[in-house]
Structures are given as structure tokens and as C-alpha cells.
Amino acid sequence: MTSLVTDVGVVFSRELRPVVRDPFSVIFSMIQPLFFLGLFAPLLPDDSSLQWFVPGVIVMSCLFGSSMTGSNLLFEMQTGSHERMLVTPLRRPALLIGRALKEIVPMLLQAVLIVAVCIPFGFELHLAGALLGLLILAAFCVGLGALSYTLALLSKNRDWLFWTVQQTLLFPLLLLAGVLLPIENGPGWLQALSRANPMTYVVNAERALFDGDVLARTTLWGLIAAAFVGAAGLITGVRTMQRSE
Amino acid sequence: MIETRELTKHFKEVRAVDGVNLRVDRGELVALLGPNGAGKSTTLRMLTTLIPPTSGSAEVAGFDVVRQQREVRLRIGYIGQGNGAGHSQRGRDELISQGRAYGMRARAARARADELIESLGLGEVANRTVSTLSGGQRRRLDIAMGLIHAPDLLFLDEPSTGLDPQNRANLQEHIVRLRAEHGTTIVMTTHYLEEADSMAERVVIIDHGRIIADDSPQRLKSAHVGDRVVLGFDSESAADDAARALDGARHGAQVRITSDDGPRLAARSAALAPASIEVVRPTLDDVFLTLTGRSLREETLVEVSS
Structure with a gap:
């Protein structure tokens, strides 16, 4: 007999299989954040810039990757493979949860790659903090992935809608989280908007954690924000999947 | 195997399916024939739990398609109009994960996948990425996926659309053989007259969401045209x-x-x-012409040439 857990496992491993079969396709898609490190980080003012900048870039690459992942579902809705899975006895929540959980894997690979590239340039790795940081990030990217799938389900055969919404939201979220430049020097209204962005707390937590500052208040706030995004994403995603025809 | 009562589906103002009463017994091979937009696929999508009916009810393999979706899904196979396999996946992987989706153990799913790859002649392409397969190969992979759990009841939605004549004949042969060997009950939609005529011993003609005739091709022809x-x-x-x-x-x-x-x-x-x-x-087209005053063939020709 199957359970929700085995169903999630089936969907998760199916999603992961192309990555396992052809790891190069993923590695090439990971090069983008390296441009930010190579071409943007040198423009930052003080010496500790890498230590400050890298955690943000890890969150950014997670945002880019996970927010686009719905396009895979959109494509499978067009080719017919999503429909084929809807006729199987797989539980509807599993169809979403399994897909969203898969987002953790490219996120981890990407984080490892970015850190590995930066260590020779003076980035200090604090392992305990980094691991907790990745855990927070896992919850965050599962939520983002789930929201991206929700958007795909709602867009249904309207690619333009998916991409318009995704692209429109992407940069405000990124800039307001203070990934590229610190928010503290900005005007009050910008800081207020930044405080309303859950990603801000995740980015702050990652910066503290990757710097070895584990028992900080920012960690707790990051954890809460990531758990909120994760739960909200999964709940909306599962509901949308159950309702979609 | 199937029993519907006044099965109806409205899409906004359109009555896509309008009070269909259909009974299919174990072992039958039934073709739903009708022009595009007649309601064939919508009927099939309700029977396979993909969309809920607006009103009326349907029992498939002994279970209600709305209240007992999971029971229905466990017992049916479905081959839709599109390609079931993910384009970035390998055929064999998709077959195995399809088996796992039906609760098969990994080893059993692998063995069954091997069996189907063999019987559908997919040996050379099963380990290739689906996007590199030809239309005919993908269609055979679809059939294999629909059969992974050896269902007693198989639904096929326009199975041969888009295939060249040779692949179409090939596919029809597979379906007929499947039925001969396993006694699978088969319900398929088609707008190819020849396909309905040569394969099905029962043709249900649907137009504007209603069943307008239901009999063997031979009897339909003699009763309505002669x-x-x-x-x-x-x-x-x-x-x-x-x-x-x-x-x-x-x-x-x-x-x-x-x-x-x-x-x-x-x-x-x-x-x-x-x-x-x-x-x-007479052909089934003559039957359709007598019943509706319109020809099915014109539409088919337009489709082929476009």
C-alpha cells in the first residue's frame, strides 16, 4: 500500500532523475551567480565585502532557480505528462510537495559551488552556521518552488502570464532584501518595504550564520520567515493542485 | 465496467456533454466517434476522473468517478492526447516511476518496464531522452505507460492522431492484440472513420454532446443507410x-x-x-451524414492537410 510519503518519494525522485542522468545541464545553469560574484562584488566598498555579499548571492540563486521551476510544470501541462500523472492514484498533495522538495537539491549544489569558488578569495566558512543557514534556505526554496508551481497551475497554457508575474516579482524581492546593496542607507519608505519582504530576514540570517554568528536574533527571524514562506507556499500549492482541473 | 447516468458537463454556456447514458461491459472494445468538439474527449476526461461532471454520475470499474476517484484511478489506464513521458526524462525511467505511482515495488516496476519495452519494440530507444524520440516511438511509450499496471480497463483519447499511416496501423495492431491476449476492456475516442470501422465492434456516435447512435459498425450502416x-x-x-x-x-x-x-x-x-x-x-460517414446532415470526412480532410 502507498502512503502520502511514498507518493511524495515517487514524484521527488522522478523530478530529480534528469539531474542525476545529466548533471552537466544543472552545472551550466549554476554559472550565473558566479557573474555576480566576479563582476559585482569587486564594486562593493569595504574589505569584508565577500563575507557580506556571498550569503546574499546564495539566497539570490535560490530565488532565481526556485521561482522559475514552475515553468517545468507549465511545459508538462502542455505536453500531457502532467495529465498522465493526474490519472494515476498519486495523491494530489504529493504531486506538488514532491516537486517543491526537489528544489532543495539544486540549491544545495549551488551553495556548495559558490562557497567553494569563494574560499580561495578569502571567504571564511563557519561550518555549523553554514549548515543551519542551508536548513533555513531549504524551507525557503521549498516555499518559493511551491509558489512557482502554483503560478504555473494558475497560468495554465498562458506562458506569458507565468513569466510576466515571475519577472515582475523577482527584482523587487531581490532588491528589497538588500542582496546587492545594504538597505540601511536607503530612505525610510524603502526600509519599510524591505521589512515587509520575508526574504530580507532570510538574507540577514544567512549573513549572520555564514559568519559564524549562530545564536543571534537574526537566526530566529530568518527561521520564522523561511518557515512562513515554506508553509504558505505548500498550503497554497496543494490547494491549487487539488482544485486544478 | 462503465455505467453513466445523464452524464453532463457544461463549460460556461457550452454543453460539451449533454446527458450521456453509456454502458460498457467487460471485454468490449468501444469507439466514441464524432467530429472535433462533439464531447468525446470531455466524456473520457470525466470517466478518467480528470474533470468532475456538472451533473449526472458515472461508475467506472465499479466506483464512482467523483466520490471514489482513487479507486477508479487504481483500476484504469489512460493514454491521453498528449505525450505522457516528460521530455527531459528517459523512457525507461518514466515507465518505472509510472509503475511506482501505482504502488508497485521498485523491482516489480523495473521488470514490468522491461516486459513492455520488449513487447512494444522500444528496446533501442528506452534509454534515450524522450525529446529525441520520433512521434511513433513516443506514442508507443505512452501505450507502455498506460499499461504498466496491467489495467482491466484502458482509455485512449485519439490514440492515432498525428501519426503517419504506417505507425497508425502499427498502433491499432497493438491495441487489438492487447485485447485479444488480455481481454482488456478498451474505450477509445477517434475521429478517424476507418479506425472506428476496422477496430471496434461497437461504435458510439456522439454529436453536440449527445449519443446519436450506438451499435456495431455493420448494424449502424444497415439500419441508417443500407x-x-x-x-x-x-x-x-x-x-x-x-x-x-x-x-x-x-x-x-x-x-x-x-x-x-x-x-x-x-x-x-x-x-x-x-x-x-x-x-x-456505406461507410460510417454515410451513417453520420444520414443522422446529422453533415459529413465527418470534410473535417478529417481539413485536419490532415493542415
Whole structure:
């Protein structure tokens, strides 16, 4: 007999299989954040810039990757493979949860790659903090992935809608989280908007954690924000999947 | 295997399916035939739990398609209009994960995948990425996925659309063989007349969301159209005599008679010594034309050429 857990496992491993079969396709898609490190980080003012900048870039690459992942579902809705899975006895929540959980894997690979590239340039790795940081990030990217799938389900055969919404939201979220430049020097209204962005707390937590500052208040706030995004994403995603025809 | 009562689906103002009562028994091969937009696929999508009916009910494999979706899904196979395999996946991987989706253990799913790869002639392409397969190969992979759990009831939605004649014949052969070997109940939609005629022993003609005829192709033809026997004579007077004797209509030196059994009438009319005898047997298109005043074929031709 199957359970929700085995169903999630089936969907998760199916999603992961192309990555396992052809790891190069993923590695090439990971090069983008390296441009930010190579071409943007040198423009930052003080010496500790890498230590400050890298955690943000890890969150950014997670945002880019996970927010686009719905396009895979959109494509499978067009080719017919999503429909084929809807006729199987797989539980509807599993169809979403399994897909969203898969987002953790490219996120981890990407984080490892970015850190590995930066260590020779003076980035200090604090392992305990980094691991907790990745855990927070896992919850965050599962939520983002789930929201991206929700958007795909709602867009249904309207690619333009998916991409318009995704692209429109992407940069405000990124800039307001203070990934590229610190928010503290900005005007009050910008800081207020930044405080309303859950990603801000995740980015702050990652910066503290990757710097070895584990028992900080920012960690707790990051954890809460990531758990909120994760739960909200999964709940909306599962509901949308159950309702979609 | 299937029983629907006043099955109805509305899409906003459109009555896509309008009170369908259909009963399919175990082991039947039924073709739902009708023009595009007649409601065939919508009916199929309700029977396979993909969309809920607006009203009416349907029992499939003994379970209600709305209240017992999971029970229905466990017992049916479905091959939709699109390609079931993910384009970035490998065929064999998709077959195995399809088996796992039906609760098969990994080892059993692998063994069953091997079996289907073998019987559908996919050996050389099963380890390739699906996006590199030809249309015919993908379709066979779809069939394999639909059969992974050896369902008793198989639904196929326009299975041969988009295939060239050779692949189409190939596919039809697979379906017929599947039924002969396993006694699988098969319900398929099609707008290809020849496909319905040659494969199904029962054709359900659907138009505007309603069943307008339901019988074997042979009986549909004799009941709604009948054979036409055309006798040619050397003179109009001989034709006149024959027309009276056989209760036919004379057109010049020809006599045309409609009959349930054209060949028998032709044999009988040989006694009148006609110069030529022609028996014209109706097609399912003639049946559709008689029932609706429209031809299915025009639409098919347009589709093929586009």
C-alpha cells in the first residue's frame, strides 16, 4: 500500500532523475551567480565585502532557480505528462510537495559551488552556521518552488502570464532584501518595504550564520520567515493542485 | 465496467456533454466517434476522473468517478492526447516511476518496464531522452505507460492522431492484440472513420454532446443507410422492367435500389440479366451524414492537410 510519503518519494525522485542522468545541464545553469560574484562584488566598498555579499548571492540563486521551476510544470501541462500523472492514484498533495522538495537539491549544489569558488578569495566558512543557514534556505526554496508551481497551475497554457508575474516579482524581492546593496542607507519608505519582504530576514540570517554568528536574533527571524514562506507556499500549492482541473 | 447516468458537463454556456447514458461491459472494445468538439474527449476526461461532471454520475470499474476517484484511478489506464513521458526524462525511467505511482515495488516496476519495452519494440530507444524520440516511438511509450499496471480497463483519447499511416496501423495492431491476449476492456475516442470501422465492434456516435447512435459498425450502416445496388442495362425499357420488379428507381438505363443486404439483392437481380452490377456499401460517414446532415470526412480532410 502507498502512503502520502511514498507518493511524495515517487514524484521527488522522478523530478530529480534528469539531474542525476545529466548533471552537466544543472552545472551550466549554476554559472550565473558566479557573474555576480566576479563582476559585482569587486564594486562593493569595504574589505569584508565577500563575507557580506556571498550569503546574499546564495539566497539570490535560490530565488532565481526556485521561482522559475514552475515553468517545468507549465511545459508538462502542455505536453500531457502532467495529465498522465493526474490519472494515476498519486495523491494530489504529493504531486506538488514532491516537486517543491526537489528544489532543495539544486540549491544545495549551488551553495556548495559558490562557497567553494569563494574560499580561495578569502571567504571564511563557519561550518555549523553554514549548515543551519542551508536548513533555513531549504524551507525557503521549498516555499518559493511551491509558489512557482502554483503560478504555473494558475497560468495554465498562458506562458506569458507565468513569466510576466515571475519577472515582475523577482527584482523587487531581490532588491528589497538588500542582496546587492545594504538597505540601511536607503530612505525610510524603502526600509519599510524591505521589512515587509520575508526574504530580507532570510538574507540577514544567512549573513549572520555564514559568519559564524549562530545564536543571534537574526537566526530566529530568518527561521520564522523561511518557515512562513515554506508553509504558505505548500498550503497554497496543494490547494491549487487539488482544485486544478 | 462503465455505467453513466445523464452524464453532463457544461463549460460556461457550452454543453460539451449533454446527458450521456453509456454502458460498457467487460471485454468490449468501444469507439466514441464524432467530429472535433462533439464531447468525446470531455466524456473520457470525466470517466478518467480528470474533470468532475456538472451533473449526472458515472461508475467506472465499479466506483464512482467523483466520490471514489482513487479507486477508479487504481483500476484504469489512460493514454491521453498528449505525450505522457516528460521530455527531459528517459523512457525507461518514466515507465518505472509510472509503475511506482501505482504502488508497485521498485523491482516489480523495473521488470514490468522491461516486459513492455520488449513487447512494444522500444528496446533501442528506452534509454534515450524522450525529446529525441520520433512521434511513433513516443506514442508507443505512452501505450507502455498506460499499461504498466496491467489495467482491466484502458482509455485512449485519439490514440492515432498525428501519426503517419504506417505507425497508425502499427498502433491499432497493438491495441487489438492487447485485447485479444488480455481481454482488456478498451474505450477509445477517434475521429478517424476507418479506425472506428476496422477496430471496434461497437461504435458510439456522439454529436453536440449527445449519443446519436450506438451499435456495431455493420448494424449502424444497415439500419441508417443500407447498401445500394446499381444495375446497368442496355436499354431504358429493360431498366424500367427491372425497376418495377425490384422496386427500385430508374435513372436513364440504370436502376438504383437500397437494401439491407446488397450482395444478396445483387445475386437475385442477376436473373434480370443486367449489363453491370455494382454494390455500394456505406461507410460510417454515410451513417453520420444520414443522422446529422453533415459529413465527418470534410473535417478529417481539413485536419490532415493542415
